Amino acid sequence: MIGNDIVDLELAAVQSNWRRPGFLEKVFTAAEVDFILSSEDQDLYVWMLWSMKEAAYKAHQRRFSLPRHLNWKMQECHVKKLLNASSEGIVSIGKGKYLTFTDIISNAIHTIAVEEKGTGIRKGFFQLSSEAARRHFLRQVALEKSVDLQALALEKNKEGVPFISLHDRRLSEAFSLSAHGRFSGFCHPLRKP
Numbered sequence: 708m709i710g711n712d713i714v715d716l717e718l719a720a721v722q723s724n725w726r727r728p729g730f731l732e733k734v735f736t737a738a739e740v741d742f743i744l745s746s747e748d749q750d751l752y753v754w755m756l757w758s759m760k761e762a763a764y765k766a767h768q769r770r771f772s773l774p775r776h777l778n779w780k781m782q783e784c785h786v787k788k789l790l791n792a793s794s795e796g797i798v799s800i801g802k803g804k805y806l807t808f809t810d811i812i813s814n815a816i817h818t819i820a821v822e823e824k825g826t827g828i829r830k831g832f833f834q835l836s837s838e839a840a841r842r843h844f845l846r847q848v849a850l851e852k853s854v855d856l857q858a859l860a861l862e863k864n865k866e867g868v869p870f871i872s873l874h875d876r877r878l879s880e881a882f883s884l885s886a887h888g889r890f891s892g893f894c895h896p897l898r899k900p
Contacts, residue, residue, distance in 0.1 A: 709828060709881055709896065710765025710805070710820045712758045715888025716750070717814050725753045734760075734779045742786070754816050755794060755809055759784045762820035763798035763805040765883055768868060770803065770822060775867045815890040819883070830894040837884075840891030844884055845871075848895075852878075 725731065731740045731753075739756055746752045760782045768775070781800055784807075788795040794809045798820065805820040810832065817832045831847075833840050841861055848871060849856040860872045861884070871878045882895035 708766040708770040708822045709883055709894055710762040710767075710769065711830070711883040711885050711892055711894045712761035712765070712818050713832070713885045713887050713890050713892040714754045714758050714816045715814065715890050716754060716816065718888035719754055720750065725750075736780065736783050739784055751811070751816075755786075755811070755818070756784045758809060758816045758818040759796055759798050759807045759820070761885075762807055762818040762883075763800060766805050766820045766822060767800045767803055768866065769881060772866055772868075815887075817890075817892045819894040828894050828896060830892065832890070832892045834889055835891050837886030837891050840886060840893065841884065844882075844893050 731743065735743065735756060743749055743752045743756065760779060761777075763782060764777050767773070783799045784796055785799070786794055786796045792811045796807045796809070798805045798807055803822075805822060806824060807818050807820045809816060809818040812832055813834075815832070817830070819828060819830055821828060831844070833843065835843065845859050845861065846856060849859055852873075854873055858874050861869055862872050863869050869882070869884060871882065882893060884893045885891065
């Protein structure tokens, strides 16, 4: 299973005051709060961990066909590799573990989460509105599958998990599409030969 999340850092700075009393404790574990508060760029790491949790939650929700209910404290992030513009980590949710790969790109954070190492993923990151990103994503799927773009549609199941339909038939391919502010991102498994 896969999931992805994107955070427009400029919009997050305006919309969410993570420094207000109780915010960190509501969203993050004690170890995560220590990681954030001991870092040089606390704003960046708040949103990086947020994005890791969101991406892993989406993968977990798909994996178990769960109704939409994000319990922040049930998840714990572990950053394994931290570079200037990227990180790798693990998010634990109950007995599930999700590998996360985060890119920090021009005022945005984009994270993908996968259930298994070696999962081939195609990802995209755009400075596009969510509607423009949806159209771009569907054009890519139409090209890859050699189908008419007009026959494809994005829909959601009863749990709110999106899927692609072709002529009103659900395609089995999983994907994740996210948008926040000026940015949109997606990921989906590479087609197996």
